[in-house]
Amino acid sequence: MSGLLLGASGQVGHELHKALAIHLDLHAPDRRTLDLTDLDAVKRCLDHYRPQWVINAAAYTAVDQAETDTATAFRLNAELPGCLARYCADHGALLTHYSSDYVYPGDGIRPWTEDSPTDPLSCYGQSKLAGDEAVLASRCDAQIFRTSWVYSARGNNFMKTMLRLGRERASLAIVDDQVGAPTPARLIADVTLHAWQVYRSRPELTGLYHLAPRGFVSWYDFAREIFRLARLHGLPLMLCDDQLSRLATKDYPTPAKRPPNSRLSVSRLENAFDISLPDWRRQLSLTMKDYLR
Numbered sequence: 001m002s003g004l005l006l007g008a009s010g011q012v013g014h015e016l017h018k019a020l021a022i023h024l025d026l027h028a029p030d031r032r033t034l035d036l037t038d039l040d041a042v043k044r045c046l047d048h049y050r051p052q053w054v055i056n057a058a059a060y061t062a063v064d065q066a067e068t069d070t071a072t073a074f075r076l077n078a079e080l081p082g083c084l085a086r087y088c089a090d091h092g093a094l095l096t097h098y099s100s101d102y103v104y105p106g107d108g109i110r111p112w113t114e115d116s117p118t119d120p121l122s123c124y125g126q127s128k129l130a131g132d133e134a135v136l137a138s139r140c141d142a143q144i145f146r147t148s149w150v151y152s153a154r155g156n157n158f159m160k161t162m163l164r165l166g167r168e169r170a171s172l173a174i175v176d177d178q179v180g181a182p183t184p185a186r187l188i189a190d191v192t193l194h195a196w197q198v199y200r201s202r203p204e205l206t207g208l209y210h211l212a213p214r215g216f217v218s219w220y221d222f223a224r225e226i227f228r229l230a231r232l233h234g235l236p237l238m239l240c241d242d243q244l245s246r247l248a249t250k251d252y253p254t255p256a257k258r259p260p261n262s263r264l265s266v267s268r269l270e271n272a273f274d275i276s277l278p279d280w281r282r283q284l285s286l287t288m289k290d291y292l293r
């Protein structure tokens with residue numbers, strides 16, 4: 001079986017490449033070979049490789065920059081998945097695509113389900129929602145995984161930023177009124193592989209699924225746990241335990257508005273694919289060990 005993986009240099013793409021390469025004839029062009037804002041080049045690439053499975057881990061993920069560079073965000077996050085979905089619909093291929101908690105309005109405290117109304121607060125969220133809608137409208141076989149707070153041993157992410165700041169600063173204030181589930185890229189790759197394997201014998205298992213670990217945490221408490229594990233592993237930190245303080249979102253203005261409530265219900269994914277998602281805390285410990293190796 002042939003596969004085309006886009007965004008293999010990203011957090012999720014890198015883990016996908018590791019997880020999938022032994023299972024299929026996988027092509028993973030990088031940005032130098034294929035600029036994904038050039039949709040004619042993308043179509044030529046699809047015609048050339050004729051993949052039976054297209055995995056799209058590429059995205060415009062600079063959330064604040066998307067407020068001003070909106071056209072590029074929509075090209076990458078909305079038009080690109082639409083183009084991939086049309087190919088998959090025309091050729092009977094499967095599309096795996098990733099989306100975001102930022103498609104929801106972020107109010108309240110209840111976990112969002114896949115049927116909750118969407119209402120993004122930012123241009124990034126709007127572009128991701130437009131991508132999901134384009135994929136669903138194409139009626140191709142697609143598995144769309146909406147995930148949250150992605151981090152990994154490589155790439156730019158909250159865990160690595162905290163470890164750097166903890167080494168450089170004696171005190172830190174972290175936002176405490178945004179809640180979600182930090183999701184390791186490796187978990188996303190493992191679940192993607194499992195979902196594809198199940199799909200091969202049960203092709204009705206397409207559609208929209210939330211993919212995140214179980215449990216919820218604020219950025220502040222996530223940071224606390226990162227520093228606790230860092231100390232446990234003997235990492236030298238300048239930051240003292242009592243010098244981590246709570247910050248309100250209103251006191252940390254950013255160009256793009258963030259959803260206070262990023263809780264995602266993962267029951268649909270667990271029931272459909274017969275899995276139990278692990279707790280976010282255990283996943284952090286594993287990812288930290290990965291990082292330290």
Ligand SMILES: NC(=O)c1ccc[n+]([C@@H]2O[C@H](COP(=O)([O-])OP(=O)(O)OC[C@H]3O[C@@H](n4cnc5c(N)ncnc54)[C@H](OP(=O)(O)O)[C@@H]3O)[C@@H](O)[C@H]2O)c1
Nearest residue numbers: 007009010011012031035036058059061098100147149150
């Ligand atoms: N990060 C999060 O917190 C988060 C949260 C929820 C959902 N998600 C979703 O999860 C998915 C994976 O996110 P991620 O964190 O792994 O993203 P990432 O690390 O930012 O990786 C993005 C990938 O897209 C590629 N890319 C971007 N523009 C390109 C272009 N013009 N041409 C070719 N390649 C291009 C990047 O290539 P280069 O390396 O060359 O730039 C990189 O491989 C995305 O759909 C994202 O929306 C992410």
